[in-house]
Amino acid sequence: MEPRWYTEAVIYSLDVETFADSTGDGCGDIRGLIGRLDYLSRLGITCLWLAPIHPSPGGDDGYDVTDFYGVDPRLGTMGDFTELLHRAANLGIKVILDLVVNHTSDEHPWFQAAVSSRESPYRDWYVWSDEEPADRFEGMVFPGEQSETWTWHEQAGAWYYHRFYDFQPDLDVANPAVREEILKIAAFWLHLGVAGFRIDAVPFIIELTEAGNSNSPKDFPFITDLRQHCQWRRGDAMLLAEANVEPADLVRYFGDEGGSNNRLHMLFDFMLNGRVVLALAREDPEPVIDALRDTPKLPAGGQWATFLRNHDEIDLSRLTAEQRAEVFERFGPDPDMHLYDRGIRRRLAPMLAGDRRRIELAYSLQFTLRGTPVLRYGDEIGMGEDLSLPGRNAIRTPMQWSAEPNAGFSSAAAKKLVRPVISGGEFGYETVNVDAQRHDPASLLSWFERMIRTLRESPEVGVGSCAHVDAVLPDGVLAHRADGDTGTMLFLHNLADRPCTVDLSMLAEEAERPDWVFADRTYPPVNGLDQLELAGYGYRWIRLKRRAA
Ligand code: GLC
Numbered sequence: 001m002e003p004r005w006y007t008e009a010v011i012y013s014l015d016v017e018t019f020a021d022s023t024g025d026g027c028g029d030i031r032g033l034i035g036r037l038d039y040l041s042r043l044g045i046t047c048l049w050l051a052p053i054h055p056s057p058g059g060d061d062g063y064d065v066t067d068f069y070g071v072d073p074r075l076g077t078m079g080d081f082t083e084l085l086h087r088a089a090n091l092g093i094k095v096i097l098d099l100v101v102n103h104t105s106d107e108h109p110w111f112q113a114a115v116s117s118r119e120s121p122y123r124d125w126y127v128w129s130d131e132e133p134a135d136r137f138e139g140m141v142f143p144g145e146q147s148e149t150w151t152w153h154e155q156a157g158a159w160y161y162h163r164f165y166d167f168q169p170d171l172d173v174a175n176p177a178v179r180e181e182i183l184k185i186a187a188f189w190l191h192l193g194v195a196g197f198r199i200d201a202v203p204f205i206i207e208l209t210e211a212g213n214s215n216s217p218k219d220f221p222f223i224t225d226l227r228q229h230c231q232w233r234r235g236d237a238m239l240l241a242e243a244n245v246e247p248a249d250l251v252r253y254f255g256d257e258g259g260s261n262n263r264l265h266m267l268f269d270f271m272l273n274g275r276v277v278l279a280l281a282r283e284d285p286e287p288v289i290d291a292l293r294d295t296p297k298l299p300a301g302g303q304w305a306t307f308l309r310n311h312d313e314i315d316l317s318r319l320t321a322e323q324r325a326e327v328f329e330r331f332g333p334d335p336d337m338h339l340y341d342r343g344i345r346r347r348l349a350p351m352l353a354g355d356r357r358r359i360e361l362a363y364s365l366q367f368t369l370r371g372t373p374v375l376r377y378g379d380e381i382g383m384g385e386d387l388s389l390p391g392r393n394a395i396r397t398p399m400q401w402s403a404e405p406n407a408g409f410s411s412a413a414a415k416k417l418v419r420p421v422i423s424g425g426e427f428g429y430e431t432v433n434v435d436a437q438r439h440d441p442a443s444l445l446s447w448f449e450r451m452i453r454t455l456r457e458s459p460e461v462g463v464g465s466c467a468h469v470d471a472v473l474p475d476g477v478l479a480h481r482a483d484g485d486t487g488t489m490l491f492l493h494n495l496a497d498r499p500c501t502v503d504l505s506m507l508a509e510e511a512e513r514p515d516w517v518f519a520d521r522t523y524p525p526v527n528g529l530d531q532l533e534l535a536g537y538g539y540r541w542i543r544l545k546r547r548a549a
Contacts, residue, residue: 001300003463006238006265006372010452014377015051016075017418018398021410026417030076030084041091044452049198052098057107059167064105068185085193094195101182102201103168111169115156127161127172129211138214143340163204173222174208183229196238203243220252223263240266240305247271254302261301269304274318280362281330283496285478289468304371308362312392313343336387345394349382354426357537360520364539367455368491370466380448381437384427397422402435454518460484474500487546497536505530512545
């Protein structure tokens, strides 16, 4: 199959409000982001995923929308947004938006109308029950912050369903009017020029909620409809979804039983994420090898999106209780670092004790494993977290641009900032910032630039197949390969702190003038692949062969 843009992409995720403030009001905005596109272009990313930009009371950081057709005035105007699309396109950067249509804000006019009267045309846009549902206390996504999924609404005189917070009533996708509206929302933004969507909470969008049934049926054909609709309106539109479900259920999100990719193009690989974090904690690649072995085969065109950190907690719910405990012990020793009984609310750099070798190792691993890498803003400079902020806000602090006041994020008074910048200590903006790293060839930022550039020369990773190389290797070492029409890449990662020598002469016959193209340091030439040196926490990218595509 001809490579599609999303298989060769590097996606960068950011929230406009914490990226760059151009007006000095303390809140990041679209014009601020436009002013930083040059930075993103130099970093080498090809696609921007913006957290929700719509008007919102901000109860769930924008994931509670009051108008799906607008831009939050705090962030700018619709004009600013189209300008962003234009400027980004000039630099070869696509923009995708979060499509948050499982629910609305309870302040959305649709919900307001729905609660005002049983006769309202919007009443059936939401999910109601006259009786208290038996599953009222089941299925909470935010345990500790959310106590039920059905809440009594006084004015409506009924119970309404909300998978997430109580101010996020679920839309009823069984209602044809709701389905039509969702398609209209997607089409609206595609017409403006977005390249696709990161779709929030897909398993819950398609839930045909029945009061009292905590395992309500799912409407997969709706995803097929959404895909058809988007693709008809914009041929190369891409749908990337959040669907943290059981491995056996994953494939249905990519396509129907016919075996073609007629639903979502990409899913975040939550399975792999948990396993990579476990492997890093244990300094043992076994969990990653398991993940590669267990991943279901995707229909052609289906692709994984890999990530180490996103804007939520690191979700370890798919690990066993013992495995989760191991990760907590290593990376989240303080209970205050945990969230929702299942995750860690920290950035990666502090989790790895700011150890440059392990940070590089982790990202080299993520970016070379099969799929399209997604990078969270600030991770390219090794930003830290602020555990004094509640919940997930710990990792949603403003981007650290410079050692100027407010990290160069905003000229407002510090107390007016949308969120405080991280100041002081190992990860404070005085030490960790773009300015300091930009001109330093030895910085983490420069490393990311080189790494992403080298990935551009290794399209096999995104486009081709990925397999674990089954050989006897020193403890802690993972060897994997990527094969595609353009050739073969071999990758070595040493998850342990012991230097070693790897013998992969079994691959020598396939190799044509093999050469290492990226590594943690300068290594001797590759020659016969039988004496491949590897430093503690070292990694090497070796081109085995190149073919004209
Ligand atoms: C998704 C988002 C999360 C949000 C939730 C509700 O899980 O990633 O940030 O709170 O949906 O919209």
